[in-house]
Amino acid sequence: MAHFTKATSLHDWLNQRLAVDTLRRVLATEYWIPKNINFLWAMGMVLAITFALLLVSGIFLLMYYQPNVDLAFDSVNYTIMQEVGYGWLWRHVHGVAASVVFLIIYIHMFTGIYYGSYKKGREMIWISGMLLFVAFSAEAFSGYMLPWGQMSYWAGMVITNLFAGGSLHADGLVEWIRGDYVPAQAFLNRFFMLHVLLIPLAIIGLIGLHFGALRIPHVNNQDGEEIDFEAEAAKYKAGDKRSSKVIAFVNDFMSKDMMVVGIYLIFFFYLVFFHYDFAMDPVNFDPANGLKTPTHIYPEWYFLWSYEILRPFSTNVGLIAFAFAQVIFFLLPFLDRSPNAVPASRRGLFKYWFWAMLIDMIILTAMGKVPPVEPFGTIGFYAALTFIGLWIALPFITMFEKKA
Template sequence: MAAVHGPQGVNPPERKGFLGWLYKRLPIENFISTQLTGYYAPKNFNIWYFFGSLALLVLVMQLATGIFLTMFYKPGEATSFDSVEYIMREVDFGWLIRYLHSTGASAFFIVVYLHMFRAFLYGSYRAPRELLWIIGMLVYLALMAEAFMGYVLPWGNMSFWGAQVIVNLFSTIPGIGPPLVEWIRGDYGIADATLNRFFSLHVVAIPLALLLLVVLHLVALHETGSNNPDGIEIKKKLGPDGHPLDGIPFHPYYTVKDIMGVGVFFVLFTIVVFFVPTFGGLFLEGPNFEPANPMSTP
């Protein structure tokens, strides 16, 4: 197997056994050397550049907890609310998984908004990163759709009325509004068909689109290079070895810093999950612990 040159010009030892067999058939080592140890980031990153990798980690957590919730959740007018109650009361650690998922959704948006604020602060939407910014906005739109449909699925009273309000907003679109609303609901009102439709979109269609957009976002980032507080384009000034003079390998220099930030995040996140999972009604409203009632607005 041909040796892969790391960022310091040191050849890693040739792999033997199973790893040697695997690396000859999958470009794992090449991926690590080009996208991690060989990906150069600006030297002057500050704390604002931590939230991008943290958002990716929270996305993975949401996918993992969502898979476990899907094992017990049953979409339907007569079953959705009761299945969530079953998860909370009867499934081993079901309450923890549900709170990790619901609180994680709120934490996800907090992290994403901080990531977006950094992009505004340092002009990451400017050339040559326009496409990176556009893909990021598509990720944000997909996240909003994913969060809205996930909010409806527990079928509490806030879920029902939230769905009524948001879906009916589409009726204001001239010409196609009313039929579009009926198509979104799958019925003449928010009902069983709506829950099944939202469940399918929430657990299959939108996550697949979201993962694709995230991959494209990362590819676009690595192609143009990261922005930085001073606006230095590190790819314009290369050393004799072809590496940016104003950059350092993302791994291990920034991965170590990110790990420390992740530790701080999970300490704060754990405190919220175990002690204030509803966060005073900001993360989970009281009326959503009541079954959906078309005759009573929360």
């Protein structure tokens, strides 16, 4: 048994039992971050803070929300919005955060793609991040069901129908997922469970994995430079902070990180207080009605690009294209055949690939929002083909890339 001595302070008492000093050193004061980074490296902390906002606002919403098809709509739109003191605040924080979190996720992803932060030992960071993206998507979808408005109902109908697999006609599977022939009580209850328990648990676990995956390869930097972290850390600790290429996570990096978080939070609460409506579809303020489809069904903005890949094709081809779009980002570290882990601007054709992909996804997003009429249908069709084409081209253009 370890030897314990009479504690000289509360800190010492805890330190003997929980090694709080070691923990602090390993996780914070001697966790090294490269100096050569910019504000885009703060997106991870911005995401962590946004997740915390979702969790806290969600806890308060959970106290009044009723997962019952007859009560859900009023429990949100009347009880929480009208009766509960500051209930509107929790709802608008929750709704705005659910939308903004995807904006930050996309910025975080494209930062990783631009700087090549998914290769040379950083593959698991990318893969765990993509798993988080999928988990957040499921969380967003299940949460969207809960107010039980028209968009909730019909999004639930359309998305669960995807599991019929087109011509496979797996209607039994769809009914199994719903627990009914159509979205009804069983459906609302199980998506409520997924939203408040199972998926958040998965997200928390995946965040742990994502952070863990970062420890050995360390954070990438603006030049993709391979840093000898031990040597640079030794310099830093010896007092040569000027020539060391690294800084401590706490307080050096955190102070900058939280500065960005501060600016972000001002923007965030500006949206919550003055522009929350962008995250609240007006159609969803009509109660769910299984006998009336809204004239135009579209998902929230963050799903539009993949929805637009589904839409211009016939059912089966559309489903295959959609499935392709859902999994292909996972394979990025393996489809990129170049050993260069430097910014896209120094990577020849990949530079054009990066910007083409970004612009194509913006076009897909815009086309997913408009009704399926010409010329939008045609633009969407070619944008979807471009998306698939770019991924097919990726291994070839990176294979012949010159060593940077």
